Amino acid sequence: MTEMVFGTTPVRAGDPILPRWWRTVDRWSLACVLGLxxxxxxxxxxxxVPLAEKNGLPQFYYVSRQAVFGAMALGVMLVVSTFSPRQVRRLGVLCFAVAMAAILLLPFIGTDFGKGAVRWLRLPGGMSVQPSEFLKPCFVAICAWFMAASQEVGGPPGRAYSAVLAGVVVVLLALQPDFGQASLVLFSWCVMYFIAGAPLYLLFGVLGMAMMGGVFAYGASDHFARRINGFLAAEVDPRTQLGYATNAIQEGGFFGVGVGEGSVKWSLPDAHTDFIIAVAAEEYGLILVLIIIALYATIVIRSLLRLQNERDPFARIAGTGLACAFGVQALINMGVAVRLLPAKGMTLPFISYGGSSVIASGIAAGMLLALTRTRPQGRIGDVLGRGRG
Structure with missing residues (x-):
């Protein structure tokens, strides 16, 4: 009866971890992550390859590094996906503290790599890390913990705590400036706050303040103003990244120009990161782009459907925030490439090059898989008994 009502898979006491994980994890979402x-x-x-040749490196230098980063990300994802909701919460709190400390150090020891925004910390050996990438999934976990605690009888004002925390994080990210990540953090908080029972007028108020903040940023930040002006311009300058990406997408058509035959990767500086979807569209055409969209959509939709039956408030709120943030980040990246949105410097999860992006995506996907695993949700009699009470 429990399975009929809640759609859960019974867990037998004493089961080894791996067989229990395999029975309860969402294998469709796992397969989609591997596909991405x-x-x-x-x-x-x-x-x-063009970037490697330009920098005098072996042709497959960046691909090899991406494979290493990806293996690390998949390993982290598989480990985290075995966690219980409580363990996910503890991991989120710990990683959030580390990521926040790193972000606070950025004004003193951070670098912008010539991109106009101080977002990275240099590490020994020529490595670098972008703390905001790791902050996102951990921020979702800690805010979900606050919101879930506020639903308990006599619980703390967790939603107010989460609002203060969201405001602090958004301001710190905007000061880098990193308005794309700040917008994503604010979006994920609004989704979770809505799931936790926030009134709509409050969310509209947050949206209004965000718009006022955007107007202020436009006047105060040349970096932000240049991107907005480029987006609103009647004509796209063909010598800009948006111009190159737009032309590549148009050239690709339905079937693409052929593997290795694309030209945008030789002229677009961020072809391997922020605008990698333009490379996909030019060489493989609309078909591969639709496959990529389908993979992201499957992860988001299946996760939300599985979370409908989740009775743990933390798992439900955090899982919803992670799923929506994952999908919206992909949507923003692809929207920028086709000029539906202003440029934001946001990667495409699991596809764009970058150690911080790929490993942070692995942590987020692991948390999402852990929170959407099927678990015993209690007996139907418990629910009916509470209803009669």
């Missing part, structure tokens, strides 16, 4: 990683390696073979 495979697509990322495929596109990396095309997009990163």
């Amino acid at each position: 990683f495979a697509v990322g390696l495929l596109l990396g073979l095309a997009a990163s």
Whole structure:
């Protein structure tokens, strides 16, 4: 009866971890994540070779690094996906503290790599890390914990705590400036706050303040103003990244120009990162783009459907925030490439090159898989008894 009502898989006491994990994990979402990683390696073979030659490195230098980052990300994802909701919460709190400390250090020891925004910390050996990538999934976990605690009888004002925390994080990201990540963090908080029972007028108020903040940023930040002006311009300058990406997408058509025959990767500086979807569209055509969209949509939709039956408030709120943030980040990246949105410097999860992006995506996907695993949800009599009470 429990399975009929809640759609859960019974867990037998004493089961080994791996068989229990395999029975309860969402294998469709897991397969889609693996598919995205495979697509990322495929596109990396095309997009990163020109960059390697330009920098005097072996042709497949960046592809090899991406494979290493991807293996690390998949390993982290599989480990985290075995966690219980409580373990996910603890991991989120710990990683959030580390990521926040790193972001606070950015004004003093951070670098912008010539991109106009101080977002990275240099590490020994020529490595770098972008703390905001790791902050996102951890922020979702800690805010979901606050919101879930506020639903308990006599619980703390967790929703107010989460609002203060969201405001602090958004301001810190905007100061880098990193308005794309700040917008994504604010969006994920609004989704979770809505799921936790926030009134709509409050969310509209947050949206209004965000718009006022955008107007202020336009006047105060040349970096932000240039991107908005480029987006609103009647004509796209063909010598800009948006111009190159738009032309590549148009050239690709339905079937693409052929593997290795694309030209945008030779002229677009961020072809292997922020604009990698343009490489996919030019060489493989609309078909591969639709496959990529289907993979992201499957992960988001299946996760939300599985979370409908989740009775743990933390798992339901955090899982919804992670799923929506994952999908919206992909949507923003692809929307920028086709000029539906202003440029934001946001990667395509599991596909764009970058160690921070790929490993942080692995942590987020692992948390999502852990929270959407089927678990015993209690007996139907418990629910009926509470209803009669």
